[in-house]
Amino acid sequence: MKKYIVIALLIVLTSAVKAQHFSSFRMHYDVAVPLGDFSDYIDRASWRGVSIDSRWEVNPKVTAGFNLGWQVFSQRFDNVTEVLSSGRTTVNGTQFRFVNTYPMQVNAHYYLGEEYSIRPWAGLSVGTAxxxxxxxxxxxxxxxxxxxxxxxxxxxxxxxxxxxxxxxTFNVRYNYFSQNTVSHNYSFLIFGVGFKFGYY
Amino acid sequence: MSNKLIRVSPIMALLLLIVGCYPIGPEFVEDYDATYTIVNDLSFDFADPTRQTYHLADTVIVLTDPGTSPTDIQINQSAILERVRTNMNQLGYTEIPEENLANTADYLILVSVNRTDNYFNIWWGGWGGWGGWGGWGWGGCCFFPPMVSTQNIRVGMILVDIVDAREITPGSDTLPEVWLGLGEGLFRGSQQNINNRALSAIDQMFRQSPYLTR
Structure with missing residues (x-):
């Protein structure tokens, strides 16, 4: 199912590029808040995040594009005792935990209102991280x-x-990165602020 | 995908701090202190009620290679042995102090210490200076040679081995170790500070091993 969503978005993106309609490039500064199981590992908000987003107009209400991002989470924990996965080794000390995430996604968005006016929008990005x-x-x-x-x-x-x-531009993005090498998926809420630059 | 346990060198640990991906890190000497305990065989029965006694070797072994670091490890060895003894007694074991009866004990306990000096060079400068009207370059009026400073990150370690005395084979080069406690940190600070951190590491080893309790 995931594969078909990605392929569909790529097709939409390709057709949008060929059409040479209105396009936009966005740069955001992102603040993120860990959620769910991820917050058991790091619960401190991340103030280090950036993302870029390129979108091409499919029709006046719909765009397709891609986005890239980087978010850094870090937190210090004092006097933590942890049993490593082997079960044989136990470690105690001050822990410094870091998570760097790099999403690479294609996206589609739907807009309310008209160009050159205040426009709310909603969308979905899918891809890999x-x-x-x-x-x-x-x-x-x-x-x-x-x-x-x-x-x-x-x-x-x-x-x-x-x-x-x-x-x-201001946006709120819920990120969900599923994976199986650690005990938690990565889910976090991003609050992004930045600028959109339009071009044809 | 990978899942790795990596031992990073002290030098690398410091370098990681200046990289934006890792914006926080140790601020004080104690932040590098860590205590590890390792059970060699998960099937070993520490709860065996017949194991009640231990013999503590009366000498702290210095493991440092004299070719790489000074072997004069300035910590109070008698205090270290006494702290190991106190912890074992508090766990409910009975000491057999007589050396000639050591072979009757259930566990043999060996304590050792180590100090490692990690030297590395920092190079800076050496950009050449003003090279005349042609711009920056080597030569010209002012040549700035690169400067080198040598730094040393000194790491100290204390190890407590619990050996299954019942399984010791006379004449064998190997000992049947069942438990290892290891305290590690920067070998920096006053002698009192280093001693206190070593003693805290011993306490922590036993605290994080509740299965040793009688």
């Missing part, structure tokens, strides 16, 4: 890296700031 998780204790590091299926429903609003359809 590379995740690098590290736990440092003393001089050892427990490292997990994985590629996972990445699903991101999202809503946002574009507010024009000039006559060229440059917009201030």
């Amino acid at each position: 590379f995740t690098d998780q590290r736990t440092q204790v003393g001089f050892i590091e427990i490292k997990d890296t994985s590629w996972s299926f990445a699903l991101t429903p999202q809503v946002g609003i574009d507010i024009p700031v000039d006559s060229n359809n440059t917009c201030f």
Whole structure:
């Protein structure tokens, strides 16, 4: 099912590019809040995130595109005792936990309102995400890296700031990265602010 | 996909701090302290009620290679042995202190320490200076040679081995170790600070091994 969604979005994206309709490029600064099982590993909000998003108009209400992102989560935990997966080794010390996520997705969005006006929108991104998780204790590091299926429903609003359809944009994105190398999936809510630059 | 347990060098641990992907890290010497306990054989029955006694070797073995680091490890060895003894007694074991009766004990306990010096060079400068009207380059009026400074990250370690004394084979080069406690950290700070951290590591080894309790 996931494969068909990706293929369908790629087809839409390709046709949109050929049509040479209105396009936009977006850059966001992202703040993320861990959710679900992921928050058992790190529960502190991440203030280090960026993303870019390119969209091509399929019709005046619909765009297709792709997005890339990078979000860094980190947190210190004092005096943690943890039994490693082998069951033979127990480690105690100050833990420094890090998760770097890199989603790479195609997306589709639906818009309300008209161009050159305030436009709320909703959309969905699907694709993959590379995740690098590290736990440092003393001089050892427990490292997990994985590629996972990445699903991101999202809503946002574009507010024009000039006559060229440059917009201030605010969005909320729920990220869900499923994977099986650690005990949790990665789910987190992103609050993104940035700018949209329109072009033909 | 991978799932790896990696031992990073102290040098690498410091370098990771300056990379944006890893924005936090140890701030104090104690932040590098870690205590590990390893059970060699998960099927070993620590709860066996017939195992009640131990013999603690009266010497702390210094494992440091004299070719790489000074072997004068400035920690209070008698205090370390006493702390191991206290923990074992609190767990409910009875010490057999006489060396000639050591072979009658259920466990033999060996304590050792180590110190490792990790030297590395930091290079900086060496960009060449002003090379005349042609711009920056080597030569010209001012040549700045690269500067090198040598740094040392010194790591200390304390190891407590519990050996199954019933399974010791006389004349054998190997010992049937059933449990290993290891405390590791930066070998920095005053002698008092290093001693206190070593003793805390011993306490932590036993605290995180409740299955040793009689």
